[in-house]
Amino acid sequence: MTKAFEGIRVLDMTHVQAGPVCTQLLAWMGADVIKIEPPGRGDVTRSQLRDLPGVDSLYFTMLNCNKRGITLNLKSDEGKVILEELVRRSDVLVENFAPGAMDRLGFTWERLHELNPRLIFASLKGFGPGVLEDAKAYEAIAQATGGAMSTTGFEDGPPTVSGAQVGDSGNAVHLFGAICAALYQRTSTGRGQRVQIAMRDGILNLCRVKLRDQQRLQHGPLAEYPNPTPGDAVPRAGNASGGGQPGSALRCKGGGPNDYLYVVIQPQVWEPLARKIGRADLLDDPEYATPDKRLSRLRDIFAMLEEWTLTQEKWEAFRQLNAIGVPCGPVMDTRELLDDPDLAASGMVVEVDHPERGVFKTVGCPFSLSDSPVQVTRSPLLGEHNVEVLTELLDWPEDELERLSAAGAM
Ligand SMILES: CC(C)(COP(=O)(O)OP(=O)(O)OC[C@H]1O[C@@H](n2cnc3c(N)ncnc32)[C@H](O)[C@@H]1OP(=O)(O)O)[C@@H](O)C(=O)NCCC(=O)NCCS
Numbered sequence: 495m496t497k498a499f500e501g502i503r504v505l506d507m508t509h510v511q512a513g514p515v516c517t518q519l520l521a522w523m524g525a526d527v528i529k530i531e532p533p534g535r536g537d538v539t540r541s542q543l544r545d546l547p548g549v550d551s552l553y554f555t556m557l558n559c560n561k562r563g564i565t566l567n568l569k570s571d572e573g574k575v576i577l578e579e580l581v582r583r584s585d586v587l588v589e590n591f592a593p594g595a596m597d598r599l600g601f602t603w604e605r606l607h608e609l610n611p612r613l614i615f616a617s618l619k620g621f622g623p624g625v626l627e628d629a630k631a632y633e634a635i636a637q638a639t640g641g642a643m644s645t646t647g648f649e650d651g652p653p654t655v656s657g658a659q660v661g662d663s664g665n666a667v668h669l670f671g672a673i674c675a676a677l678y679q680r681t682s683t684g685r686g687q688r689v690q691i692a693m694r695d696g697i698l699n700l701c702r703v704k705l706r707d708q709q710r711l712q713h714g715p716l717a718e719y720p721n722p723t724p725g726d727a728v729p730r731a732g733n734a735s736g737g738g739q740p741g742s743a744l745r746c747k748g749g750g751p752n753d754y755l756y757v758v759i760q761p762q763v764w765e766p767l768a769r770k771i772g773r774a775d776l777l778d779d780p781e782y783a784t785p786d787k788r789l790s791r792l793r794d795i796f797a798m799l800e801e802w803t804l805t806q807e808k809w810e811a812f813r814q815l816n817a818i819g820v821p822c823g824p825v826m827d828t829r830e831l832l833d834d835p836d837l838a839a840s841g842m843v844v845e846v847d848h849p850e851r852g853v854f855k856t857v858g859c860p861f862s863l864s865d866s867p868v869q870v871t872r873s874p875l876l877g878e879h880n881v882e883v884l885t886e887l888l889d890w891p892e893d894e895l896e897r898l899s900a901a902g903a904m
Pocket residue numbers: 509510511512513530531532533566567568569590591592593594595596598599618619620629630631632633662693
């Protein structure tokens with residue numbers, strides 16, 4: 495079976511998390527993704543947070559599957575020549591170096607466009623134009639500057655970073671979408687184009703509903719928030735749902751740190767929910783009669799619900815509430831997720847064999863295309879495909895490659 499991006503070649507000059515996650519998605523869609531790394535050390539994540547000495551870290555191996563890997567010293571003249579040749583033969587170049595790094599290497603958009611007018615040149619930076627433009631950025635900095643941190647956590651605690659890597663992996667998905675759109679547009683224009691994303695802008699997109707609430711705040715309290723009448727900015731919402739239906743994380747039997755069930759109260763399930771928790775009396779109480787009335791009593795309602803959830807294990811509570819149509823889900827910890835049989839069966843958690851570390855688990859592709867199935871394969875070792883890629887694409891003899899390697903170009 496063919497793949498969505500079969501025949502598309504991607505030069506992957508990405509590092510750390512945001513770029514590699516994007517190009518991994520392109521690889522899963524069938525693109526030939528060639529990761530280009532500096533000789534000797536490679537992507538810094540190969541050696542960061544290592545769990546096994548001398549072996550590519552899980553940080554690297556979980557973010558760089560299904561790619562080929564070459565090393566090129568792009569600060570050497572010969573390395574630059576090789577990259578130019580590869581650019582001429584590729585469809586997409588993706589990079590997420592600090593601002594100005596590509597220009598300093600001599601690979602400006604103008605130069606790349608001149609080398610290959612069909613090339614899509616995709617860049618991820620921390621920030622768009624403005625005072626932050628030249629700043630480097632990491633996940634938490636994007637969350638801090640994009641509205642995620644100020645709205646996450648509890649109101650009596652500090653701004654909090656989300657466990658979900660919305661700045662890095664979240665923006666990788668934005669970048670993936672943008673590259674797909676550019677590839678599609680190229681089918682009619684024949685031209686490549688410049689694709690740019692700033693991590694902060696992607697966070698803003700993900701914080702859209704918080705900016706909705708900022709404007710609601712001018713016209714009255716935010717009833718669904720733990721503190722409906724904060725100061726002049728949207729407060730940290732704790733575990734409030736953020737949507738039009740109120741929700742909360744409720745403790746369950748067991749008392750462990752993740753023995754919680756998240757429950758959303760839709761108007762249409764209020765009656766069966768009240769009966770389930772043994773509070774049918776609320777159905778006759780005018781104070782709880784409408785969703786608006788209940789909004790002002792959320793604290794009481796969640797306390798009553800929690801009295802019931804505390805008598806149940808989280809999965810049992812889920813089964814009972816799900817059976818009567820109440821939207822809910824157990825809080826799952828990372829051990830439960832990696833061992834989850836459903837996630838293993840669906841391919842969301844997959845085992846991959848790696849020549850240095852052996853078998854490890856990774857997270858598979860979060861979407862599926864019926865005509866473009868994904869099979870997750872391991873990440874490349876540093877420079878593993880130097881000879882393969884350069885002989886295949888440039889048709890250079892092996893002794894020339896040995897000379898370039900000895901000269902420090904790769
Ligand atoms: C992530 C980040 C903070 C890391 O900063 P850093 O470790 O100092 O790395 P930089 O990107 O600044 O620099 C990379 C350097 O390696 C060089 N380099 C990269 N690949 C190379 C290669 N194959 N050969 C030779 N040099 C190479 C670059 O030219 C650059 O050199 P320069 O500083 O002399 O211009 C920074 O890259 C950044 O802000 N990126 C944009 C936002 C981002 O992606 N954040 C992280 C998301 S996970």
